[in-house]
């Protein structure tokens with residue numbers, strides 16, 4: 001296996017794309033002894049992988065489309081991922097209100113029976129019937145019964161970052177804000193052209209992995225000047241965030257008249273996240289944003305079910321992403337397969353291989369990575385065994401429970417508020433001590449940016465988690481963006497500029 005070194009600069013694999021699929025493959029590969037390079041044109045998780053419904057789920061509705069392979073794999077992954085990263089993933093109960101004019105109760109009961117039994121389930125509770133009491137139920141009085149089942153909620157962008165950190169800790173080279181602008185096959189290896197704010201450079205790799213998400217087909221056609229084996233359908237999905245419309249930590253899954261489903265999910269203690277839509281998207285994936293139709297649709301579905309009636313003015317924030325789905329020529333965007341397809345292209349034995357990832361879900365990223373490694377095994381006879389199933393992600397090491405970590409933080413850091421201790425424990429797990437160091441009070445944590453963000457955390461995010469600007473920190477590392485006003489963002493930006501300058505001066509010296 002090639003030991004990458006600076007003179008030779010030839011990696012075993014170069015991965016294009018720092019979404020969940022790219023970092024998942026990079027992490028798995030480096031842990032099996034390959035030398036790995038990954039480039040991301042923006043920030044890690046800045047596209048689809050931070051715009052999801054944030055669920056680790058089997059996908060109850062995919063049963064209707066007979067996606068049994070996908071559902072079985074995804075159901076089993078819930079428990080695997082829960083064990084790997086209990087700080088960023090937590091079990092969640094889902095309530096499905098039942099109304100007689102929708103799918104019949106027997107069909108739902110059958111679906112839930114399969115859901116309970118198709119995949120291995122040890123930690124998550126099974127499904128049951130529920131009766132709603134009008135006095136306490138947040139649902140409209142005419143909704144009197146339903147079903148309840150288990151899935152998990154995840155901090156999607158942190159799942160990406162933790163995989164990237166683990167990959168780097170095992171030796172992977174991961175660069176952000178660096179675009180792959182082209183790549184050519186030369187003498188059995190890929191020469192990969194990269195561009196960042198400082199200019200262009202190149203690296204070489206034996207295998208090129210195209211995990212560019214919504215850009216997967218464009219990358220093959222435009223940047224590699226090759227033909228794509230599969231087509232891609234971009235399906236937009238949007239969410240709205242509103243002040244919480246019900247108490248408690250359960251989510252609701254609402255069946256709409258059009259047979260689509262929409263979730264209402266408790267989000268960051270104070271909010272409810274409502275989504276998603278499914279509509280064909282033909283624009284630039286960098287520019288995707290919610291449309292008025294989608295806003296109306298989500299408000300209508302919520303208002304049809306909940307006593308609290310929402311208006312457009314109640315919306316605090318929205319986010320949209322595009323699912324890069326493998327084109328199966330389905331007429332209905334909601335019915336296009338959520339399964340993944342890996343395409344290996346190599347016309348003759350001496351040609352450097354290209355592996356492209358089409359489709360997939362956050363939930364199945366680890367299995368997708370294992371399949372990717374199986375596909376390229378023939379080029380690396382000494383490839384190590386699969387290892388990710390039992391390996392903890394950063395922050396899960398020595399973690400007894402998130403609850404006990406919260407108490408530990410509260411006991412150690414004088415003046416800390418409960419919400420910040422909770423946020424730190426969930427976001428960082430036991431890695432929180434890396435930036436809390438020997439501090440014993442909040443006054444030792446440097447500049448206070450408000451809402452529990454201090455300079456020591458910011459420095460850690462810049463040094464250890466590839467954060468460059470306030471959006472990286474507020475949206476994808478901490479989710480504090482819903483609380484920060486313009487002035488607070490500006491103060492953070494100014495601090496980051498001075499931090500980068502100080503680091504630059506230190507490097508020059």
Ligand SMILES: Cc1cc2nc3c(=O)[nH]c(=O)nc-3n(C[C@H](O)[C@H](O)[C@H](O)COP(=O)(O)OP(=O)(O)OC[C@H]3O[C@@H](n4cnc5c(N)ncnc54)[C@H](O)[C@@H]3O)c2cc1C
Nearest residue numbers: 017019020021041048049052053055180213237360362363
């Ligand atoms: C609305 C919505 C809800 C969803 N909900 C769920 C859910 O609840 N649970 C679940 O399991 N899944 C869910 N999904 C699916 C899941 O989010 C996606 O399958 C997954 O995030 C795709 O990851 P990816 O790595 O393929 O793509 P991305 O996350 O988009 O990553 C691809 C990356 O490649 C980079 N890139 C592209 N071209 C280049 C280049 N030339 N050079 C360098 N970098 C490049 C991009 O900048 C991008 O960051 C949802 C998706 C959507 C849209």
